Amino acid sequence: MSPPLVEVSEISRSYSMRSGMFGRSTAVRAVDGVSLTIPKGETLGLVGESGSGKSTTGRIVLGLEPPDSGEVRFDGKPMAAPGTAAWRAQRARMQMIFQDPLGALDRRLPVAAQIREPLDIHGLGTPDAREERVRELLRAVELTPAHGARYPGALSGGQRQRIVLARALATKPDFLVCDEPVSALDVSIQAQVVNLLCDLQAQLSLTLLFISHDLRVVRQISNVVAVMYLGRIVEIGSADDLFARPEHPYTQALVSASPAPGRRSAGRIVLAGDPPNPAARPQGCAFHPRCPRAIARCAREVPALAAVGGNRQVACHLVTGAETRDAA
Amino acid sequence: MTPLVSIAGLSVAFSGVPVLRGVDLAIGKGEALGLVGESGSGKSVTWLAALGLLPRHAKVSGSVRLDGREILGAPAAELDQVRGGRVAMIFQDPASALNPVLTIRRQLCEALSLHRDLQGNAVKAEARRLLDLVGIPDAGRRLEAYPHEFSGGQVQRIMIAMALAGNPDLLIADEPTTALDATIQAQILELLSTVRRELGMAMVLISHDLGVVAENCDRVAVMYAGRIVEQAPSNQLFADPVHPYAQGLIGALPPLDGPRRRLTAIPGTVPDPAKMPDGCAFAPRCTLASEPCSRAAPTLAPIADGRAVACIRAEASRRALLGIAAE
Numbered sequence: 001m002s003p004p005l006v007e008v009s010e011i012s013r014s015y016s017m018r019s020g021m022f023g024r025s026t027a028v029r030a031v032d033g034v035s036l037t038i039p040k041g042e043t044l045g046l047v048g049e050s051g052s053g054k055s056t057t058g059r060i061v062l063g064l065e066p067p068d069s070g071e072v073r074f075d076g077k078p079m080a081a082p083g084t085a086a087w088r089a090q091r092a093r094m095q096m097i098f099q100d101p102l103g104a105l106d107r108r109l110p111v112a113a114q115i116r117e118p119l120d121i122h123g124l125g126t127p128d129a130r131e132e133r134v135r136e137l138l139r140a141v142e143l144t145p146a147h148g149a150r151y152p153g154a155l156s157g158g159q160r161q162r163i164v165l166a167r168a169l170a171t172k173p174d175f176l177v178c179d180e181p182v183s184a185l186d187v188s189i190q191a192q193v194v195n196l197l198c199d200l201q202a203q204l205s206l207t208l209l210f211i212s213h214d215l216r217v218v219r220q221i222s223n224v225v226a227v228m229y230l231g232r233i234v235e236i237g238s239a240d241d242l243f244a245r246p247e248h249p250y251t252q253a254l255v256s257a258s259p260a261p262g263r264r265s266a267g268r269i270v271l272a273g274d275p276p277n278p279a280a281r282p283q284g285c286a287f288h289p290r291c292p293r294a295i296a297r298c299a300r301e302v303p304a305l306a307a308v309g310g311n312r313q314v315a316c317h318l319v320t321g322a323e324t325r326d327a328a
Numbered sequence: 329m330t331p332l333v334s335i336a337g338l339s340v341a342f343s344g345v346p347v348l349r350g351v352d353l354a355i356g357k358g359e360a361l362g363l364v365g366e367s368g369s370g371k372s373v374t375w376l377a378a379l380g381l382l383p384r385h386a387k388v389s390g391s392v393r394l395d396g397r398e399i400l401g402a403p404a405a406e407l408d409q410v411r412g413g414r415v416a417m418i419f420q421d422p423a424s425a426l427n428p429v430l431t432i433r434r435q436l437c438e439a440l441s442l443h444r445d446l447q448g449n450a451v452k453a454e455a456r457r458l459l460d461l462v463g464i465p466d467a468g469r470r471l472e473a474y475p476h477e478f479s480g481g482q483v484q485r486i487m488i489a490m491a492l493a494g495n496p497d498l499l500i501a502d503e504p505t506t507a508l509d510a511t512i513q514a515q516i517l518e519l520l521s522t523v524r525r526e527l528g529m530a531m532v533l534i535s536h537d538l539g540v541v542a543e544n545c546d547r548v549a550v551m552y553a554g555r556i557v558e559q560a561p562s563n564q565l566f567a568d569p570v571h572p573y574a575q576g577l578i579g580a581l582p583p584l585d586g587p588r589r590r591l592t593a594i595p596g597t598v599p600d601p602a603k604m605p606d607g608c609a610f611a612p613r614c615t616l617a618s619e620p621c622s623r624a625a626p627t628l629a630p631i632a633d634g635r636a637v638a639c640i641r642a643e644a645s646r647r648a649l650l651g652i653a654a655e
Contacts, residue, residue, distance in 0.1 A: 253514075259537065274481060275481070
C-alpha cells in the first residue's frame with residue numbers, strides 16, 4: 001500500500017447549540033473521536049445520514065475548521081496554523097467540491113475567469129500560462145473554451161459541476177474533498193460526472209475524500225468506505241466487501257434501505273425511530289435505541305472500533321463482543 | 329374494465345413553450361404506477377395539469393377522465409370534489425405544505441370536514457385514527473402539536489394522513505422521500521405500500537430514483553422531454569429496457585453488488601423545451617440514432633403484452649415481426 005497522504009487521528013468537534021430562544025446552550029458533539037487514513041492516490045468514501053458528522057469531518061480534514069482535539073496530518077506534516085504562508089501553501093494542495101455548484105460559483109463572472117482565480121491568488125505561472133492552463137482545465141473536464149466564456153446561469157447543472165471541478169484542479173492539488181458532489185444532479189448527468197472524477201483521479205493520481213449519502217455512488221468511486229453514525233465511525237472496510245457483507249446492524253439497514261431495480265422489497269430492514277439528534281445523544285452505543293438486535297450492554301458501554309478480520313473494523317458489541325471479552 | 333384514470337393526448341405549454349407533448353397514460357384501480365424521468369421531463373406537470381393545479385397562463389389540452397368522466401377544464405366546484413377527495417397528492421417538501429402556526433389537529437380536521445360528512449367529536453376521533461394509521465406514536469397528544477415539533481419523516485407521515493383524509497382512490501406521491509434520509513425513506517415507502525394494500529388505493533409514484541420505483545410499483549412509465557418513451561411492468565423494464573433512453577438510465581446507475589463497471593453515461597443534456605429537436609427528442613443524445621430519427625417523432629406503440637415503446641427501432645422490429653413491409 002502507498003504511504004498515507006492524509007492521517008486523521010482521534011478528531012473531535014463540538015458546537016454549542018441553544019434550544020429555543022431562552023434555552024440553555026448545550027454542547028453538540030458533531031464529530032467524536034474519528035480516525036482515518038487515506039493512502040496516496042486512493043479514495044475514501046464517507047457515508048452516513050444527515051447529522052452523522054460526515055461534512056464536519058471533511059471540513060476539519062481540509063483545515064476549514066480546527067478540531068477541538070485530535071490531529072490531522074497532511075503528507076506527514078501537521079496542518080499549519082490558519083493564515084500563515086505555510087498554511088496557504090498546504091491549502092493550494094487540497095481543494096473542496098460542494099453539492100451545489102451554483103452556490104459555489106459567482107453568477108456575475110464568466111466561468112473561465114473563475115477557473116483562473118485560484119491561479120491568480122496563488123501566483124502560479126505567467127498571465128499567458130494561466131490562460132493556457134484554463135483552456136487545458138476546460139478540456140480536462142470535457143468542456144470547450146466557448147463554455148468558459150459563459151456565465152454560470154447559462155450552463156446546465158452537470159456543466160456547472162464540471163466548472164467547479166476544473167477550478168478545484170487549477171492549483172494541481174493532491175487531495176480533493178468532495179461533499180455530495182453529484183447529489184443534485186440527474187442520474188444520466190451524475191454518471192458523466194462520476195466517470196469524469198474516476199478518470200481524472202487516475203490521470204492525476206488524486207487522493208479523494210468522497211462524502212455522500214448515496215451508497216451506490218460511494219461504492220463506485222471508493223477503495224475504502226467508512227460509515228458514520230452520530231459523529232463516530234461504526235464500520236470501515238474495503239468498498240466491495242463492506243456493501244456485500246455489512247457487519248454492523250446500521251450498515252446492514254443502510255444497505256438494505258438502498259433500493260435496487262429487480263429486487264422487490266421483501267426482506268428490507270426498516271429501522272424504527274427517527275434519525276438521531278446529535279444534541280440528545282443516547283448513552284452507550286448511539287445506535288442502540290434503533291437497533292433491532294440491541295442487548296443490555298449496548299445501552300451502557302460505547303463499543304470501540306475493533307478489527308474483525310481482513311481490513312474490516314466494526315464498532316458493535318454483538319460483532320466484536322467475543323474478542324473484547326477475551327482481551328478483558 | 330374502465331381504468332380509474334385515463335389520460336389522453338395531454339399537452340401543456342407555458343407561454344408558447346411546450347413542456348408536455350402528448351401524454352397517454354392509464355391507471356387501473358388499486359394499481360401502483362411509477363413515473364420516472366429527469367428533472368424537466370414533465371413527470372410532475374402531468375399531474376398538476378390533470379388536476380387543474382397549473383397557473384392560468386399554462387395552456388393545457390387533451391383529455392383526463394376519472395371513472396370515464398372528463399375532469400380537464402371541469403368547473404371549480406367539481407374539481408374541489410376530485411382534488412383531495414378522489415385524488416390526493418403529496419409532495420417532496422412536506423414541511424412547506426403545512427401551515428406552521430396551526431396545530432396538526434386544526435389542519436387534519438380542516439381536510440376531514442371538507443371531504444367527509446363528519447361532525448364534532450367524530451372529526452377529532454377520525455383525525456386521531458389517521459395519525460395512528462400513519463404510525464405517529466401517542467397520536468392523541470401529538471394532535472395538539474405544531475409542525476415544527478415533528479421530524480422530517482414524521483411530517484411526511486402527517487402529509488400522508490392528510491392525503492388519506494378524503495378516502496382517495498388515487499394517491500399521487502411526487503418525490504415523497506427525496507428529502508429524507510435513507511432509513512427514513514425506507515420507513516415512508518413501507519408505510520405507503522401498507523396503506524395502499526389496506527385501503528385498496530391506486531398510487532402514482534413520481535421519482536427520479538429508479539430503485540425506489542422498481543421496488544414499489546407494478547408498472548413503470550419512463551418520461552423524456554415531455555413524452556412517455558417506454559411503459560412496461562417494472563420487473564421487465566429493469567431486466568430488459570428497450571428504449572435507448574431507458575437503457576441509458578439503467579446503465580447510469582452504479583451497481584451496489586457484483587463487479588464494478590464503468591457507468592454508461594448518456595452524453596449531452598436534456599434539450600431546451602424552447603428548442604426541441606425535430607423528430608425524436610432523444611436522438612441528439614442517442615448512440616443508436618440514424619437519419620430517420622430526426623424526421624418524425626416516434627409514437628408510443630405496443631411491442632408486447634403491457635409494454636409500449638416510442639422508438640423507430642422498436643417499431644421497425646415490430647413491423648418485421650408482424651410481416652409488414654416498412655415503407
